Amino acid sequence: MKLALVGYGKMGRILEARALEKGHSIAAVIDPFVKGTADSGAPVYGSLAEALKGGLGQADGAIEFTRPDTAPENIKFLAEHKIPVTVGTTGWYAKLPEITAAVNAAGASLLWASNFSxxxxxxxxxxxxxxxxxxxxxxxxxxxxxxxxxxxxxxxxxxxxxxxxxxxxxxxxxxxxxxxxxxxxxxxxxxxxxxxxxxxxxxxxxxxxxxxxxxxxxxxxARNREGLAAGAILAAEWLGSRSGVYTMDDVLADILNRSIN
CATH class of the missing domain: 3.30.360.10 (Dihydrodipicolinate Reductase; domain 2)
Incomplete structure (x- = not known):
């Protein structure tokens, strides 16, 4: 997969490393507080709108770890442009009904979880x-x-x-x-x-x-953030080209059902 990382703090850097280990590539990194290029060599953009003209447009999915005040607009933007998004940011769930409606109206996909471990x-x-x-x-x-x-x-x-x-x-x-x-x-x-x-x-x-x-x-x-990163990447892989709104419950239910059957 070609992944876009929305947010390039500690979690973003761990996600980048784990994604590369699994054979994925980083199409773009979006973070207004980071300049230049990411550790992987991927371009860093200051906004999603700017990134859309570059690597974000080629991404198979995005993983979003930012802040509660920015996550809802990030999700809406990605949904509008049909980019599947896996969201690990917490604290924005009061807007979940609004976000769910927007994602479904756009025929897009969202997978969110309070914790991806x-x-x-x-x-x-x-x-x-x-x-x-x-x-x-x-x-x-x-x-x-x-x-x-x-x-x-x-x-x-x-x-x-x-x-x-x-x-x-x-x-x-x-x-x-x-x-x-x-x-x-x-x-x-x-x-x-x-x-x-x-x-x-x-x-x-x-x-x-x-x-x-x-x-x-x-x-x-939790000993570190590695479990969060591994789970978020698994979730992004599972989301793939599905449409709709999902949680980690859906990912686990599918995996456990397949292991039983």
Whole structure:
């Protein structure tokens, strides 16, 4: 595949290296804060409009890791020009209905995920199953927490929100996630999920099922961003020429179904 990278920070550079290792090429890099050429020799453009006149026009797909305030317009632009886009930026999901409508109206394709790590997405499946197991036993309460580096732009993380949603979808006695500081005891139907930003932590997400008798804790700890890059490239490969809006759930469901059959 010829890939365009929208955003060329730490993640963009890791994506570039992993894509080249898998035999893909980099058609263009788009980042207004980077000048010259990328490590791969690909041209760097200051905007998508500028890149469209160059390497972006030849791209088979784009991978977008930027910021919550820029991702929606990036997605709309790429959809308008029929360039399949895989989006790892989080914090923009309030605009997801608007973006979904725009992508579908353009007959384009979008694959988004709060976290592209295969480990995290398998962790989601484990968490959902655990929630369904604990739901009938009211003596077990559930809560969660996440830790990220102090440069992360959003809080709670998109991964934390997705994790909480997985729990809520499988526990009838929990109806709402609360991410803010609480100056009161949480209500019985609330799932409290806390966030911490410190140091250089790539990412830790935990669910805690607790009773007076014992505690069961399940945790995913990222060692680096390599898992995110590998998953994003896998997702871009899977998206290919498909049209519509997908998530990493669709990618995993397809892969797991093929492995069973």
């Amino acid at each position: 295969l480990g995290v997405n398998l962790f989601y499946l484990i968490a959902a199953h655990a929630a369904s197991l604990f739901d009938p036993f009211a003596e077990y309460d559930v809560g969660g927490f996440e830790v990220h580096h102090n440069k992360k732009a959003d809080s709670p993380s998109g991964t934390a929100i997705t994790l909480a949603e997985k729990v809520l979808s499988r526990m009838k006695r929990k109806t709402k996630a609360v991410y803010d500081k609480l100056d009161r005891p949480p209500r019985a139907d609330e799932l409290h999920f806390a966030s911490l930003r410190a140091g250089s932590v790539p990412g830790v997400h935990s669910l805690v099922f607790d009773s007076q008798a014992d505690t069961i804790e399940i945790t995913h700890t």
